Amino acid sequence: AWYQHRRRLQERLESRDALRRAAAELDQRIAQRTEELTAANQAIATKYAKLQQTESLLRSTQDELVQAGKLAMLGQMAAGVTHELNQPLAAIRAFADNSVKFLARGQQAQVAENLQHISSASAHMGRIIGQLKGFARKSGDAPVAVDLRQAIEASVLLLSGDFEKQGVEVRIELREAVHVTGDVVRTEQVLINLLRNALDAVEEAPRKCVCVLLEVDHVQRQAVLRIRDSGTGIADEVAPHLFEPFFTTKSSSKGLGLGLAISSSIVQAMNGQLSAHNHEQGGAEFVVRLPLLKTEN
Ligand SMILES: Nc1ncnc2c1ncn2[C@@H]1O[C@H](COP(=O)(O)OP(=O)(O)O)[C@@H](O)[C@H]1O
Ligand SMILES: [Mg+2]
Incomplete structure (x- = not known):
């Protein structure tokens, strides 16, 4: 025990x-x-x-x-x-x-x-x-209502001399009055960049035509602006670099390669998107999507 x-x-x-x-x-x-x-x-x-x-x-x-x-x-x-x-x-x-x-x-x-x-x-x-x-x-000014129809007309007017000189037909289709929020000058800067590129793109084309289309995507509540040209379209090897700053396929006297980089940053700053694709009937189409002005929703 x-x-x-x-x-x-x-x-x-x-x-x-x-x-x-x-x-x-x-x-x-x-x-x-x-x-x-x-x-x-x-x-x-x-x-x-x-x-x-x-x-x-x-x-x-x-x-x-x-x-x-x-x-x-x-x-x-x-x-x-x-x-x-x-x-x-x-x-x-x-x-x-x-x-x-x-x-x-x-x-x-x-x-x-x-x-x-x-x-x-x-x-x-x-x-x-x-x-x-x-x-x-x-411009770091407070955002204002931007009339896209006016912006398009002003941009086309500014380049009308070049369009005429190069024998390029401009077609503008504005379906509705569309307002977005942002900066008028910057919006026009984007349009001018895209129109200038379209002008360059059709320079050697047999049919020289640039088409500007403005419509509203009521589902996404976005203004949709399309700039289409009758050029050869965006080359496959160019597409991935399109929006890179200083990327250009043009001679140094013609292109700096900043246009699309700046345009896309402006559009993004306005809470929108800038995209590009080739149209099924040929030529490039650039699409700017911007949120509609609140009161129009
Ligand atoms: N409408 C277009 N059609 C075909 N290629 C285009 C078009 N717009 C732009 N590009 C291509 O994208 C490149 C970059 O454009 P961008 O940034 O505006 O610079 P830049 O016009 O000074 O060359 C152009 O050099 C061109 O190769
Ligand atoms: Mg350019």
Whole structure:
């Protein structure tokens, strides 16, 4: 009996030791896990801070890119605009010179007519200049209602000289009045980029035609703007790089490769999407989708 008692005591002591050891081990493991978790937490916090840094860097780079692209485009446009302004300017001068002669001869009626021509030629110049003013401006302005029909008409007007010169037919189909929220100047910048690309695309085409279509997707509550051309379409090897900044297939005097990169960032900033595909009947089609102005929903 004594012996049995002794053995039970021994067993009890042993199991108590084992329990203590297990508890100590558990404590140690908890301490270790806590340490690991704290370290992991810190690593995440550091990574997050870095992510935020990168994000703000990207954002400012994008802003700079947009601004740089605007200036580059202004340069590109300068040549075309110089031509556009020179024509009415030459006309004004001719009418003015003539008027002097008419005045000397006392031909009042002709003078009046010439003054009328001078007035309308300078109004035309004013319209062109008015379109350009916005481009040099840094726009971070509050969003306003943008009338897409007006934006399309203004952009086409600005390029009408080029369309005419290259013998390109422009077809505009505006089904409904459509308003979106954003910036008028930037919206026109997107349109001009797309129209300019379409112009370049049809340069060598047998049939030169650019079609602008504006419609409303009532389900998605989006304005849908399509710019389609009768060119050769987007080449397979070009498609993956289309929206990359500085990607261009044009000569350096013609293309900077910024147009689509900037346009897509502008459209994205307006909560929309810019996409491109080849039309089944040939030629490229660029599609701009922008959320409708809230009050029109
Ligand atoms: N309408 C189009 N049809 C075919 N290819 C196009 C069209 N628009 C753009 N591209 C292709 O995408 C490239 C990039 O366009 P973009 O960013 O506007 O730069 P850029 O016009 O200065 O070359 C063009 O060089 C051209 O190869
Ligand atoms: Mg371009």
